[in-house]
Amino acid sequence: MRSNKSAQPPTRHNGTGNSLANVITANAGNNVLDGGAGTDTASYATAMSGVMVSLGLTGAQATGGSGTDTLLNFENLTGSAYNDTLTGSAGVSNVLTGGAGNDTYYVQDTGDIVTEAANGGTDSVFSSVTYTLAANVENLTLTGTANINGTGNALNNILTGNSGTNALAGGAGNDTYIIQNTTDVVSEASSAGTDTVLSSVTYTLGSNVENLTLTGAAAINATGNALANTLNGGSGIDTMIGHGGNDTYYVDNAADVVTEGYQGGSDTVYASVSYTLAAGQEIEFLRGNAGSTGLTLTGNEFNNTIIGNTGADTLNGGLGNDTLTGGSGADSFVFNTALNASTNVDTITDFTRGSDKIKLDNAIFTALGTTQNIALPASAFYIGTAAHDSDDHIIYNSTTGDLMYDPDGTGSAPAVLFAHLSPGLTTLAASDFTIV
Numbered sequence: 001m002r003s004n005k006s007a008q009p010p011t012r013h014n015g016t017g018n019s020l021a022n023v024i025t026a027n028a029g030n031n032v033l034d035g036g037a038g039t040d041t042a043s044y045a046t047a048m049s050g051v052m053v054s055l056g057l058t059g060a061q062a063t064g065g066s067g068t069d070t071l072l073n074f075e076n077l078t079g080s081a082y083n084d085t086l087t088g089s090a091g092v093s094n095v096l097t098g099g100a101g102n103d104t105y106y107v108q109d110t111g112d113i114v115t116e117a118a119n120g121g122t123d124s125v126f127s128s129v130t131y132t133l134a135a136n137v138e139n140l141t142l143t144g145t146a147n148i149n150g151t152g153n154a155l156n157n158i159l160t161g162n163s164g165t166n167a168l169a170g171g172a173g174n175d176t177y178i179i180q181n182t183t184d185v186v187s188e189a190s191s192a193g194t195d196t197v198l199s200s201v202t203y204t205l206g207s208n209v210e211n212l213t214l215t216g217a218a219a220i221n222a223t224g225n226a227l228a229n230t231l232n233g234g235s236g237i238d239t240m241i242g243h244g245g246n247d248t249y250y251v252d253n254a255a256d257v258v259t260e261g262y263q264g265g266s267d268t269v270y271a272s273v274s275y276t277l278a279a280g281q282e283i284e285f286l287r288g289n290a291g292s293t294g295l296t297l298t299g300n301e302f303n304n305t306i307i308g309n310t311g312a313d314t315l316n317g318g319l320g321n322d323t324l325t326g327g328s329g330a331d332s333f334v335f336n337t338a339l340n341a342s343t344n345v346d347t348i349t350d351f352t353r354g355s356d357k358i359k360l361d362n363a364i365f366t367a368l369g370t371t372q373n374i375a376l377p378a379s380a381f382y383i384g385t386a387a388h389d390s391d392d393h394i395i396y397n398s399t400t401g402d403l404m405y406d407p408d409g410t411g412s413a414p415a416v417l418f419a420h421l422s423p424g425l426t427t428l429a430a431s432d433f434t435i436v
Contacts, residue, residue, distance in 0.1 A: 034072040041076040050082035056089040317346040325349045336361035347420040376433035
């Protein structure tokens with residue numbers, strides 16, 4: 001049999017239970033409540049605001065929303081309809097019930113039960129012991145330094161480890177893991193949502209986890225798995241390593257290292273700083289991150305697609321047959337690698353004459369002279385299918401869009417294709433080119 005008592009009205013009252021399973025409800029006064037024998041519940045269901053109550057305190061405690069109370073001999077605790085903080089007692093299996101509101105629970109026993117209704121707010125458990133979330137509770141944080149474990153439920157959980165070695169398992173839902181130890185193990189079932197690890201230490205994704213974000217400013221590393229991972233470096237000098245799958249990397253430091261194996265999927269780097277793809281890394285796409293302007297983006301020996309953003313970007317494909325898109329803004333396109341009409345021809349998709357510039361390195365385009373940072377002389381540029389005099393060194397075919405370098409104009413040396421522009425740029429002029 002359950003006995004219900006209430007300390008009323010809102011003045012100081014004492015309430016004492018008996019040997020039954022009592023529910024004693026506190027009022028707004030300063031109360032001394034004693035559950036007595038049996039499995040008893042202290043209830044703040046009638047409180048007019050959120051409460052902060054601990055079953056582990058035997059002295060007076062300010063509840064915040066229901067006076068200053070002393071609780072004795074209670075095993076269970078019920079909160080209000082508001083944002084409550086409910087704490088269990090060590091060594092006792094408590095039932096903590098939050099009700100509506102965004103509730104916070106502190107548990108100290110693996111047998112503690114947290115009860116929440118569906119749609120009863122966004123709720124969080126802080127646990128100093130291995131713990132599994134009950135239904136309808138979203139977040140779990142492990143506290144202390146012990147090697148303990150945390151398990152989620154079918155919701156989109158946030159599971160936070162402590163400084164010890166933790167095993168974290170989210171279950172179904174799109175889960176987020178926050179880890180502090182390289183030996184932490186994150187477990188996810190196949191097809192159990194899209195999951196993300198936030199790590200302040202060097203970390204390698206386990207199977208079935210898609211995304212890894214490095215936090216803080218330390219120089220740490222992120223390693224993916226066989227899935228299509230998103231690896232996000234922090235502000236430090238990070239190394240990010242993909243494996244199979246179509247991986248996406250976010251770099252925030254020019255010294256970040258992105259490593260991809262040959263034929264390791266179709267991979268993309270988003271850069272918020274000027275960035276150069278490392279040699280030997282088959283990364284298909286390099287893009288300026290939204291919100292970053294004035295970037296210098298440089299490819300490697302593979303066939304890269306490089307895309308700027310809204311600022312005045314500088315794009316350099318390096319070796320390979322690259323595709324360059326500047327985006328809006330006055331962009332520059334750099335050509336400073338050995339010419340090869342088969343393996344090193346870049347396509348500029350959005351060249352805007354009078355605004356964008358094509359920069360020609362005089363160490364490669366030797367016929368243009370040794371003076372740097374000057375406009376191409378008008379006599380060195382010609383629109384047509386071939387040079388028409390000995391001074392014509394940069395030839396644009398307005399029918400095909402081909403851009404060629406002819407080292408001796410009408411001499412015997414052949415013109416070499418080095419870029420494709422859009423056809424029909426009949427107003428293209430020498431002033432659109434700079435010798436560097």
